[in-house]
Amino acid sequence: MGVGRSAGSLLGVPAKNVTADVIDFREQSGIYVLYSDYKVIYVGQCGLGKQKLFIRLKQHRTDDLAERWDRFSWFGIRRVLGNGRLSKEKLAVHPSLTNVLNHIEGVLIHAVEPAMNSQKGRFGNRVKRYLQIRDGRLGPTTDKMLQLLCEENEVDLKAL
Numbered sequence: 001m002g003v004g005r006s007a008g009s010l011l012g013v014p015a016k017n018v019t020a021d022v023i024d025f026r027e028q029s030g031i032y033v034l035y036s037d038y039k040v041i042y043v044g045q046c047g048l049g050k051q052k053l054f055i056r057l058k059q060h061r062t063d064d065l066a067e068r069w070d071r072f073s074w075f076g077i078r079r080v081l082g083n084g085r086l087s088k089e090k091l092a093v094h095p096s097l098t099n100v101l102n103h104i105e106g107v108l109i110h111a112v113e114p115a116m117n118s119q120k121g122r123f124g125n126r127v128k129r130y131l132q133i134r135d136g137r138l139g140p141t142t143d144k145m146l147q148l149l150c151e152e153n154e155v156d157l158k159a160l
C-alpha cells in the first residue's frame with residue numbers, strides 16, 4: 001500500500017466551497033456504492049478495523065468485481081474537522097430515530113435515484129456534501145481524450 005501520500009488518496013472539497021482546501025477521504029468510514037454505467041451493482045460498508053474506504057475500493061479493483069464497475073459514491077460518518085482531517089471514529093454519537101431513518105432514506109435515494117422519488121434525501125443542515133477531485137496522475141478523462149481526438153481530426157463532437 002505504501003506510506004503517506006504514496007498510499008493513495010481520495011480527494012475532495014466541500015460542494016458549497018470548491019475553492020476550499022482539499023481533504024483526503026481515504027480513511028473514511030461509512031457506506032459506499034459501486035456503479036456500472038450509473039446502475040447500482042454493489043453496496044458495501046467500510047471502516048470496520050483497517051477496512052477504510054480507499055482500501056475497500058482498491059480491493060474491488062482486483063476481486064470478483066474488478067472491471068465490472070466504473071464509478072462509485074460514498075456516504076461517510078466521520079466529520080471533517082477545522083484542520084481538514086477526519087474526526088476520530090470513536091466519538092460518541094447518539095442520533096435520534098428520526099435522524100437515522102432520514103439518513104438511511106437519503107443514502108438510498110441518492111445512491112439508487114428511484115424514478116418515483118421527487119424529493120431529495122433529508123440529511124439535515126449538519127451533513128455536508130463533498131465533491132471528488134480527480135487525481136491529475138490519472139491522465140485525461142475519457143471525455144477529454146475524445147474531445148482532443150475530435151479536435152485533431154476536425155470532427156464536431158456534438159455530431160457523434
